[in-house]
Amino acid sequence: MAVKKAGEMMDLSPSEAREAIRRKEWTGPTAGIARGFVQANLVILPVDWAFDFLLFCQRNPRPCPVLDVTEPGDPVPRFLAPEADIRTDLPRYRVFRNGILEDEPLDIANIWRDDLVGFLLGCSFTFEGALLEAGVPVRHIEMGVNVPMYKTNIPCRPAGRLSGPMVVSMRPVQPDLVSRAVTTTALFPAVHGAPVHIGDPGSIGISDMTRPDFGDPVDIREGEIPLFWGCGVTPQAALMASKPPFAITHAPGHMFIGDRKDKEYSVF
Amino acid sequence: MAVKKAGEMMDLSPSEAREAIRRKEWTGPTAGIARGFVQANLVILPVDWAFDFLLFCQRNPRPCPVLDVTEPGDPVPRFLAPEADIRTDLPRYRVFRNGILEDEPLDIANIWRDDLVGFLLGCSFTFEGALLEAGVPVRHIEMGVNVPMYKTNIPCRPAGRLSGPMVVSMRPVQPDLVSRAVTTTALFPAVHGAPVHIGDPGSIGISDMTRPDFGDPVDIREGEIPLFWGCGVTPQAALMASKPPFAITHAPGHMFIGDRKDKEYSVF
Numbered sequence: 001m002a003v004k005k006a007g008e009m010m011d012l013s014p015s016e017a018r019e020a021i022r023r024k025e026w027t028g029p030t031a032g033i034a035r036g037f038v039q040a041n042l043v044i045l046p047v048d049w050a051f052d053f054l055l056f057c058q059r060n061p062r063p064c065p066v067l068d069v070t071e072p073g074d075p076v077p078r079f080l081a082p083e084a085d086i087r088t089d090l091p092r093y094r095v096f097r098n099g100i101l102e103d104e105p106l107d108i109a110n111i112w113r114d115d116l117v118g119f120l121l122g123c124s125f126t127f128e129g130a131l132l133e134a135g136v137p138v139r140h141i142e143m144g145v146n147v148p149m150y151k152t153n154i155p156c157r158p159a160g161r162l163s164g165p166m167v168v169s170m171r172p173v174q175p176d177l178v179s180r181a182v183t184t185t186a187l188f189p190a191v192h193g194a195p196v197h198i199g200d201p202g203s204i205g206i207s208d209m210t211r212p213d214f215g216d217p218v219d220i221r222e223g224e225i226p227l228f229w230g231c232g233v234t235p236q237a238a239l240m241a242s243k244p245p246f247a248i249t250h251a252p253g254h255m256f257i258g259d260r261k262d263k264e265y266s267v268f
Numbered sequence: 269m270a271v272k273k274a275g276e277m278m279d280l281s282p283s284e285a286r287e288a289i290r291r292k293e294w295t296g297p298t299a300g301i302a303r304g305f306v307q308a309n310l311v312i313l314p315v316d317w318a319f320d321f322l323l324f325c326q327r328n329p330r331p332c333p334v335l336d337v338t339e340p341g342d343p344v345p346r347f348l349a350p351e352a353d354i355r356t357d358l359p360r361y362r363v364f365r366n367g368i369l370e371d372e373p374l375d376i377a378n379i380w381r382d383d384l385v386g387f388l389l390g391c392s393f394t395f396e397g398a399l400l401e402a403g404v405p406v407r408h409i410e411m412g413v414n415v416p417m418y419k420t421n422i423p424c425r426p427a428g429r430l431s432g433p434m435v436v437s438m439r440p441v442q443p444d445l446v447s448r449a450v451t452t453t454a455l456f457p458a459v460h461g462a463p464v465h466i467g468d469p470g471s472i473g474i475s476d477m478t479r480p481d482f483g484d485p486v487d488i489r490e491g492e493i494p495l496f497w498g499c500g501v502t503p504q505a506a507l508m509a510s511k512p513p514f515a516i517t518h519a520p521g522h523m524f525i526g527d528r529k530d531k532e533y534s535v536f
Contacts, residue, residue: 050319055322058337059347183536189458
């Protein structure tokens with residue numbers, strides 16, 4: 001097992017990147033990996049929770065845009081990547097029992113069950129290539145860290161047994177580039193779209209920007225405005241609040257990499 | 269009961285339009301009614317079919333974009349119109365038993381059940397205002413008839429027990445306005461978005477444009493190109509193919525009118 005460096009991962013194809021991850025040659029966050037291809041959040045639940053969860057996503061499309069849903073017991077996301085396996089192809093997982101985070105394993109092959117359904121949700125990493133091409137710098141990529149994510153006081157619309165607060169990802173942007181960041185990401189509604197909030201973190205319940213609830217803090221330079229996008233970690237906050245008996249997710253920032261191109265998710 | 273004329277319906281508010289419909293003062297198609305407000309397709313199924321149907325919509329977002337889902341037994345679409353009742357507020361319904369169209373009543377209050385879930389799906393009538401504002405004429409509005417809809421040979425992605433062909437709506441457009449029609453509607457991904465097919469009806473299995481499967485035929489003038497959009501009647505084709513024991517839909521073109529504005533469904 002040869003551990004890969006970040007630079008080696010950037011230009012891999014999605015299947016090469018998944019293979020490196022499956023071999024545990026890469027166990028870190030996936031921002032910037034297999035550039036140009038879609039990345040996805042993962043939520044796995046028993047089939048008797050599947051309707052509640054799909055409805056939760058339908059009612060909260062900004063944080064929870066659904067890209068693919070697997071058949072019960074089938075670990076293959078046939079729409080996003082028909083050769084992939086969601087049990088082994090993400091760098092790190094989170095296992096929840098009764099809403100409590102119990103483990104963060106590198107694969108979940110040994111705890112897979114025949115009644116599990118996987119949901120792959122759009123991820124803002126997918127529009128970061130478009131931001132960079134549009135001349136909008138992305139701080140956490142510049143710094144080589146995970147994107148900062150925060151729990152907010154914005155309630156999600158409940159669905160069945162599921163409820164919880166919206167989680168957002170944050171990117172600081174210079175004032176003259178805020179409009180461009182908004183219009184560029186608005187064109188990607190299937191991967192969170194435009195920001196849900198711009199400026200004043202306090203008014204959405206974020207008290208300390210230097211201490212994100214998930215991921216890493218990033219530098220916010222003089223005059224920069226924080227832009228907040230709906231985040232696919234939102235279901236993890238809902239799992240903690242709603243306590244289904246068993247659930248598995250990706251570890252924040254450690255995404256599934258699909259075979260479809262970023263550009264397939266753009267309106268234009 | 270005073271029957272309304274089409275001209276009187278155009279400028280009503282959504283709640284006024286629904287009240288006229290509830291009183292059976294309007295029993296026709298809804299294109300152009302309560303201009304500026306969202307319209308929606310309706311599918312009602314027993315709750316044990318709800319997951320299959322929501323998954324079918326997730327897998328076929330162009331014809332089946334979900335705008336609201338009611339709670340089992342609750343006839344109120346609380347997101348789209350919290351004062352409305354889906355049992356009485358559409359001008360005409362279709363009742364299916366085992367996939368067979370059995371009745372087309374003006375309301376469904378007497379056959380409502382506690383296990384029914386209503387799904388409201390985006391309708392292309394919602395972007396017709398934007399087309400008109402962009403200078404793209406809409407032929408079926410000009411002619412005062414229902415939009416023509418066709419079954420195609422494009423298969424939907426199946427979900428559980430549900431499968432079937434995509435149904436499309438058609439609007440003929442002059443060559444110099446095709447690009448504008450595409451870009452204008454692409455900005456409304458939640459109400460079908462851009463056309464799924466442009467030109468040659470035969471290649472998507474439409475043999476006779478003068479005989480639509482649903483709605484009315486419209487004139488196609490010399491040089492005009494037919495543009496085909498995913499259509500919310502697609503679930504009706506799936507119900508006929510997949511034969512759930514009981515289902516209710518809107519009659520094609522006879523939509524639910526919500527309180528939200530068309531523009532809320534535009535990316536910009």
